[in-house]
Amino acid sequence: MKNGAQYRKTLRQLRPNLFKWGKPLGDVTKNLATKLHVDAIAACYDAAFDPEQASLFTAESHLTGKRAHRWNTLMRSPEDVLANARMKRAQFQRTGACHGATCAGWTMLNALWAVTWEVDQARGSGYHARLERYFRYLEENGLATAGALTDAKGNRSLGAAAQPSIDSYLHVKEVREDGIVVRGVKAQICGVAAAHEIVCVPGGGLKEDEGAFAVAFAIPRDVEGLTVVETRRPSDTRDEEQGWDAPKAGGVSQAFLLFDDVFVPNERIFLQGEHEYAALFISIFTALYRAPIGACVAGQGDVMIGAAIELAQAAGLSQKTFQERLTRMAINNETTFGMGIGAIFNGKAHPSGLWIPDPLLSHVNKVLVATLPYENKRIAQEIGGGIVETGCFPSYKDLTSPLYGKALLDSLAAASDGETRARLARLLEWLTVGGGIPGCLNGGGSPDGARVVVRVLEPWKKFAEKARQIAGVK
Numbered sequence: 001m002k003n004g005a006q007y008r009k010t011l012r013q014l015r016p017n018l019f020k021w022g023k024p025l026g027d028v029t030k031n032l033a034t035k036l037h038v039d040a041i042a043a044c045y046d047a048a049f050d051p052e053q054a055s056l057f058t059a060e061s062h063l064t065g066k067r068a069h070r071w072n073t074l075m076r077s078p079e080d081v082l083a084n085a086r087m088k089r090a091q092f093q094r095t096g097a098c099h100g101a102t103c104a105g106w107t108m109l110n111a112l113w114a115v116t117w118e119v120d121q122a123r124g125s126g127y128h129a130r131l132e133r134y135f136r137y138l139e140e141n142g143l144a145t146a147g148a149l150t151d152a153k154g155n156r157s158l159g160a161a162a163q164p165s166i167d168s169y170l171h172v173k174e175v176r177e178d179g180i181v182v183r184g185v186k187a188q189i190c191g192v193a194a195a196h197e198i199v200c201v202p203g204g205g206l207k208e209d210e211g212a213f214a215v216a217f218a219i220p221r222d223v224e225g226l227t228v229v230e231t232r233r234p235s236d237t238r239d240e241e242q243g244w245d246a247p248k249a250g251g252v253s254q255a256f257l258l259f260d261d262v263f264v265p266n267e268r269i270f271l272q273g274e275h276e277y278a279a280l281f282i283s284i285f286t287a288l289y290r291a292p293i294g295a296c297v298a299g300q301g302d303v304m305i306g307a308a309i310e311l312a313q314a315a316g317l318s319q320k321t322f323q324e325r326l327t328r329m330a331i332n333n334e335t336t337f338g339m340g341i342g343a344i345f346n347g348k349a350h351p352s353g354l355w356i357p358d359p360l361l362s363h364v365n366k367v368l369v370a371t372l373p374y375e376n377k378r379i380a381q382e383i384g385g386g387i388v389e390t391g392c393f394p395s396y397k398d399l400t401s402p403l404y405g406k407a408l409l410d411s412l413a414a415a416s417d418g419e420t421r422a423r424l425a426r427l428l429e430w431l432t433v434g435g436g437i438p439g440c441l442n443g444g445g446s447p448d449g450a451r452v453v454v455r456v457l458e459p460w461k462k463f464a465e466k467a468r469q470i471a472g473v474k
């Protein structure tokens with residue numbers, strides 16, 4: 001395992017292929033656009049050596065039996081998936097933000113564990129043994145993996161093969177004896193700046209003529225031919241400014257990945273052309289991903305509750321004034337967390353060894369995750385007042401201006417000094433209308449997609465039959 005300093009060192013050794021504002025980002029551990037996110041992941045690495053946190057941030061390896069970073073292991077039991085959820089809540093409580101580099105890629109590899117097992121059973125492809133070797137490599141080197149599923153997609157009413165530009169979907173351009181050449185675009189990928197590796201998977205179910213898009217593989221983040229463009233975010237001012245406008249933790253990182261003829265050696269390919277397994281992958285991945293994400297928004301909601309209480313008190317109002325609304329926020333948080341736990345413990349073991357949460361409850365959770373946190377954001381803004389809601393609040397540079405900074409700060413002073421209110425207002429603004437929003441709505445897939453799964457899985461006819469029986473209707 002690595003500690004935070006060792007992790008940062010390995011990130012600095014990667015080829016600088018990240019860009020933002022039209023320029024190279026350089027050192028991701030120092031550039032203000034990515035530093036806070038890297039810091040958040042570094043804290044997860046340090047947690048492995050903290051006796052109080054180690055049991056959450058590490059797990060027993062399914063391959064070696066040794067302790068490993070949790071995000072390098074297979075989730076084999078409901079307890080393993082629950083620990084993932086608890087780790088996510090702890091991560092969000094520490095930073096208020098998402099931890100892509102210890103999340104999506106890991107879950108994709110877990111889902112691939114089951115899918116490659118099934119392909120091997122049917123066809124003897126050898127993918128599963130490759131994936132096992134790759135897992136071993138991740139564990140031995142303590143690596144962080146981003147996960148790239150979402151394609152640029154082009155026209156949403158057309159399939160991958162029917163797009164005017166084939167590059168709208170990541171695809172195999174050329175098959176060589178020693179590997180494949182891929183090109184296309186993956187969009188809105190979380191945590192790439194803080195990851196050593198990127199796991200790429202199909203973005204949806206695929207048809208027979210879409211075999212070129214049925215490809216799953218892993219690449220180093222700095223592989224030749226890959227350009228990573230960090231997105232512009234509403235949190236930019238918060239992440240990239242100094243002083244009270246910049247937090248101590250909690251930057252998010254999102255990126256577009258431009259694959260310009262990237263070579264992937266055979267050893268790192270886990271699916272290639274098996275279009276009929278793309279839907280199976282999506283169903284396992286979403287069941288496994290959408291159960292624990294209730295803990296992410298719960299963890300962020302915990303910070304929102306804390307910030308709302310503190311800001312109310314700084315304004316001279318007691319917690320009691322807002323207790324009913326704070327309780328509503330807590331109920332929303334525990335609903336997504338608890339629904340996830342329900343999905344986890346209602347799941348079942350796959351013969352490959354992976355534990356798969358109950359898909360119906362996982363997708364119900366996805367819909368709750370896309371809705372309840374927004375009620376919490378509205379309540380937090382009610383409690384915080386206008387300085388939180390609209391961004392109608394001067395910047396750090398103005399609040400510390402030698403010309404008028406003192407007058408501004410004095411005007412903010414209430415039960416606390418002006419600086420305390422300023423800091424808390426910036427945090428709550430970020431959590432409710434800024435970069436703190438990611439992770440809720442489309443992150444992990446659109447809620448409409450989840451609603452479709454609920455519609456398909458719910459036993460409507462059985463319920464109608466029960467009603468007929470009770471009513472005595474023939």
Ligand SMILES: Cc1cc2nc3c(=O)[nH]c(=O)nc-3n(C[C@H](O)[C@H](O)[C@H](O)COP(=O)(O)OP(=O)(O)OC[C@H]3O[C@@H](n4cnc5c(N)ncnc54)[C@H](O)[C@@H]3O)c2cc1C
Nearest residue numbers: 104147148149150156188189190438439442443445446448
């Ligand atoms: C914070 C955040 C983090 C993310 N992290 C990752 C990540 O780490 N890895 C990753 O792979 N992806 C990631 N994503 C991407 C995420 O998976 C997508 O945003 C999501 O799947 C929705 O896709 P889209 O944004 O292209 O929306 P669109 O496809 O444009 O969808 C917009 C709306 O149209 C609907 N729609 C789309 N197509 C159809 C259709 N054919 N018929 C009817 N309705 C349709 C959708 O349901 C949705 O309501 C992240 C997104 C966010 C916001």
